[in-house]
Amino acid sequence: xxxxxxxxxxxxxxxxxxxxxxxxxxxxxxxxxxxxxxxxxxxxxxxxxxxxxxxxxxxxxxxxxxxxxxxxxxxxxxxxxxxxxxxxxxxxxxxxxxxxxxxxxxxxxxxxxxxxxxxxxxxxxxxxxxxxxxxxxxxxxxxxxxxxxxxxxxxxxxxxxxxxxxxxxxxxxxxxxxxxxxxxxxxxxxxxxxxxxxxxxxxxxxxxxxxxxxxxxxxxxxxxxxxxxxxxxxxxxxxxxxxxxxxxxxxxxxxxxxxxxxxxxxxxxxxxxxxxxxxxxxxxxxxxxxxxxxxxxxxxxxxxxxxxxxxxxxxxxxxxxxxxxxxxxxxxxxxxxxxxxxxxxxxxxxxxxxxxxxxxxxxxxxxxxxxxxxxxxxxxxxxxxxxxxxxxxxxxxxxxxxxxxxxxxxxxxxxxxxx
Numbered sequence: 001x002x003x004x005x006x007x008x009x010x011x012x013x014x015x016x017x018x019x020x021x022x023x024x025x026x027x028x029x030x031x032x033x034x035x036x037x038x039x040x041x042x043x044x045x046x047x048x049x050x051x052x053x054x055x056x057x058x059x060x061x062x063x064x065x066x067x068x069x070x071x072x073x074x075x076x077x078x079x080x081x082x083x084x085x086x087x088x089x090x091x092x093x094x095x096x097x098x099x100x101x102x103x104x105x106x107x108x109x110x111x112x113x114x115x116x117x118x119x120x121x122x123x124x125x126x127x128x129x130x131x132x133x134x135x136x137x138x139x140x141x142x143x144x145x146x147x148x149x150x151x152x153x154x155x156x157x158x159x160x161x162x163x164x165x166x167x168x169x170x171x172x173x174x175x176x177x178x179x180x181x182x183x184x185x186x187x188x189x190x191x192x193x194x195x196x197x198x199x200x201x202x203x204x205x206x207x208x209x210x211x212x213x214x215x216x217x218x219x220x221x222x223x224x225x226x227x228x229x230x231x232x233x234x235x236x237x238x239x240x241x242x243x244x245x246x247x248x249x250x251x252x253x254x255x256x257x258x259x260x261x262x263x264x265x266x267x268x269x270x271x272x273x274x275x276x277x278x279x280x281x282x283x284x285x286x287x288x289x290x291x292x293x294x295x296x297x298x299x300x301x302x303x304x305x306x307x308x309x310x311x312x313x314x315x316x317x318x319x320x321x322x323x324x325x326x327x328x329x330x331x332x333x334x335x336x337x338x339x340x341x342x343x344x345x346x347x348x349x350x351x352x353x354x355x356x357x358x359x360x361x362x363x364x365x366x367x368x369x370x371x372x373x374x375x376x377x378x379x380x381x382x383x384x385x386x387x388x389x390x391x392x393x394x395x396x397x398x399x400x401x402x403x404x405x406x407x408x409x410x411x412x413x414x415x416x417x418x419x
Contacts, residue, residue, distance in 0.1 A: 053114075109282075135262065173326055317331045
């Protein structure tokens with residue numbers, strides 16, 4: 001075949017391929033497809049490790065039963081830190097008013113919400129909960145039905161907030177005494193009148209160096225909506241700053257404004273805008289494999305990834321928005337954060353990886369200054385502790401223990417002398 005004939009044949013093939021490619025359509029029934037990967041509990045999740053999780057890349061909660069708590073929402077916000085370390089915030093606990101005789105729960109991936117039922121004293125409590133995809137507010141929608149012949153002292157279900165002390169997480173985890181200079185002031189509780197006639201409650205926790213966080217919540221009975229009630233809650237944070245005063249009125253007002261993003265709207269609209277984000281997120285890529293168990297693992301991780309971070313929100317540390325007391329209450333650069341972000345490339349979720357690249361960009365000067373002066377023209381580094389392999393020797397912390405490149409800079413690995 002002549003060169004001209006080959007060119008014509010090649011163009012014809014390309015046009016044919018282009019025509020067929022344009023006909024490719026997505027016919028995935030996403031609701032049905034993801035439903036087979038939902039996490040389902042037919043008995044109570046009794047610890048943090050086995051609970052259901054909700055989040056929007058900054059605010060989140062872990063849902064499970066613990067001790068005498070019928071159901072609890074351990075709340076977290078990824079940027080709440082004290083002297084650079086994450087700290088526990090608190091939890092909302094559902095008091096059922098009776099003995100639990102049965103429990104079920106489902107994490108609905110497609111709609112990004114957890115829901116369940118508690119059997120209590122001949123009655124039942126149905127609930128669903130989500131952290132709004134965009135707004136910094138979480139909601140617990142619940143209803144209860146009990147027999148009419150309850151004793152006169154019977155109390156229906158209610159929520160209460162249980163604050164956790166703002167002490168260093170590592171010391172708390174190891175049951176070590178907290179030095180006086182490491183302690184934070186006691187929290188401050190108060191309430192204000194809501195525009196809907198009920199009370200908005202808040203808890204202010206002052207921290208070191210002018211930092212502080214606020215938990216705000218409001219309970220709304222929806223009498224006209226099949227007897228449902230809704231608990232809305234949020235967390236706001238003020239980072240440390242030089243010259244910061246103890247006046248936290250601006251922080252409190254901002255937290256209350258965040259809460260109103262859920263309260264001021266029709267609840268069906270709040271649910272709809274939340275689901276709209278998630279329903280656009282999942283179809284950005286698709287994976288189906290013969291091994292359904294591994295396929296489920298993949299899609300649960302896609303849910304977890306978008307619950308843990310967003311392009312304009314904090315990078316994922318060891319726990320994301322679901323912090324609990326741990327010996328490792330901050331970012332770790334010794335492979336942990338790197339492994340966490342691997343899925344963004346293969347799963348077409350590149351925008352979620354921007355939370356890491358933005359972190360590197362923002363601290364570019366610090367990374368450069370971490371390395372010796374003669375290397376700074378083309379290198380940058382992250383300091384890591386060099387842990388001793390001998391249990392009889394204490395760990396030594398070199399001035400530079402490992403150096404890694406940042407963005408387009410050259411890669412350099414070295415060990416530095418200990419101080």
